[in-house]
Amino acid sequence: MRATRRPLVNANVARISASGIRKYFDLAAGLEGVISLGVGEPDFVTPERFREAAIRSIREGRTKYTSNYGILELREAISEHTARLRGVRYDPASEILVTVGVSEAVDLAMRATLNQGDEVILADPSYVAYVPGVVLAGAVPVPVPTDEAHDFRLRPEDVERAITPRTRAILLGFPNNPTGGVLEPSDVKGIAELAERHDLLVYADEIYDRLVYGREHRSIVSLPGMKERTVYLAGFSKSYAMTGWRVGYACAPAEVIEQMMKIHQYTVMCVPTAGQYAALEALRSGEEEVRRMVAAYDERRKVMLRRFNELGLHCFEPRGAFYCFPNVTRTGLSDGEFSERLITEEKVVVVPGSAFGERGAGHVRACYAASLEKIEEACDRIARFVGRR
Numbered sequence: 001m002r003a004t005r006r007p008l009v010n011a012n013v014a015r016i017s018a019s020g021i022r023k024y025f026d027l028a029a030g031l032e033g034v035i036s037l038g039v040g041e042p043d044f045v046t047p048e049r050f051r052e053a054a055i056r057s058i059r060e061g062r063t064k065y066t067s068n069y070g071i072l073e074l075r076e077a078i079s080e081h082t083a084r085l086r087g088v089r090y091d092p093a094s095e096i097l098v099t100v101g102v103s104e105a106v107d108l109a110m111r112a113t114l115n116q117g118d119e120v121i122l123a124d125p126s127y128v129a130y131v132p133g134v135v136l137a138g139a140v141p142v143p144v145p146t147d148e149a150h151d152f153r154l155r156p157e158d159v160e161r162a163i164t165p166r167t168r169a170i171l172l173g174f175p176n177n178p179t180g181g182v183l184e185p186s187d188v189k190g191i192a193e194l195a196e197r198h199d200l201l202v203y204a205d206e207i208y209d210r211l212v213y214g215r216e217h218r219s220i221v222s223l224p225g226m227k228e229r230t231v232y233l234a235g236f237s238k239s240y241a242m243t244g245w246r247v248g249y250a251c252a253p254a255e256v257i258e259q260m261m262k263i264h265q266y267t268v269m270c271v272p273t274a275g276q277y278a279a280l281e282a283l284r285s286g287e288e289e290v291r292r293m294v295a296a297y298d299e300r301r302k303v304m305l306r307r308f309n310e311l312g313l314h315c316f317e318p319r320g321a322f323y324c325f326p327n328v329t330r331t332g333l334s335d336g337e338f339s340e341r342l343i344t345e346e347k348v349v350v351v352p353g354s355a356f357g358e359r360g361a362g363h364v365r366a367c368y369a370a371s372l373e374k375i376e377e378a379c380d381r382i383a384r385f386v387g388r389r
Ligand SMILES: Cc1ncc(COP(=O)(O)O)c(C=O)c1O
Pocket: 040, 100, 101, 102, 103, 104, 127, 173, 177, 205, 207, 235, 236, 237, 243, 246, 247, 248
């Protein structure tokens, strides 16, 4: 007799769904003349100096595994960089781990610190990988709604209401993907106080820390006492136009980094060596490049924001990252229908807000890390599309 067939797959993995934004990229693939405001990545090629540094490392024969933590010079540069930007100094020997993008860092941080059934508070909407990451770590995501009326901030009073005896951590992803919202200094302070009072960890995903417009980025890790309870995550993909290189990093208390390193060691071993040299060069000489790209994003941000509002698609002013998050409800379409029809009718890719959480419904995310010409042309097409509704 044959035994009954058991499921081939892990139940926890089966519970999470594939990213809700991929479908829109697939719909657009192969269509002639598409303008994509879909993918969240710079249209700039990685600056030449960073590319050259990687090529040089290969020419010099640096083609072997590196330390599991990442090359020491890069960890030293990250330590300096974080001290300069955030006023917090991490020990390159024990408190910094170089990871395969911030993606890996988010996953490692949660797997290394959460236990079964722990609750993690996070903003709704937010980055697509957060909820699956919490679930894969065996924990429970607790989305806290953010809204346009409050500039899509994660307000301490809302966080406080979500805290239960099972809460273990707060995941802060600000500047926010998809809304472009940032936290006010009073939000950061209030959330830090809650973390202290309830003995919570904070995961601070600050991948967009350099992409802020007309203001300074405030990091929770800069506040007194927060270094001890924060896993600070940052990287190179967005600020340095290095998405394809897959380099990010985590800074945290040594006991957390030690556990994260073990998972990293047994799963990926180390970040590809050439990418680490490119990242090192980015930290050493990339400041001008960052400023140049941020100035370009700011100009594009203003154009896209104006165009959406002129079109009657009300758009909150994004203060960070590189996304506009207009409200599309007046078209009578859901955000999913809007995105799908916009591709088929006008060949413009945007992403439905509901892919980022329930509170994203009624909005779409449009990335303005595209050239001004493309943004203008896409907005002309969107105007035509909206005009037909
Ligand atoms: C908020 C946020 N965190 C992390 C990531 C992942 O970035 P990386 O390329 O460093 O893995 C992204 C990418 O879109 C993001 O938006």
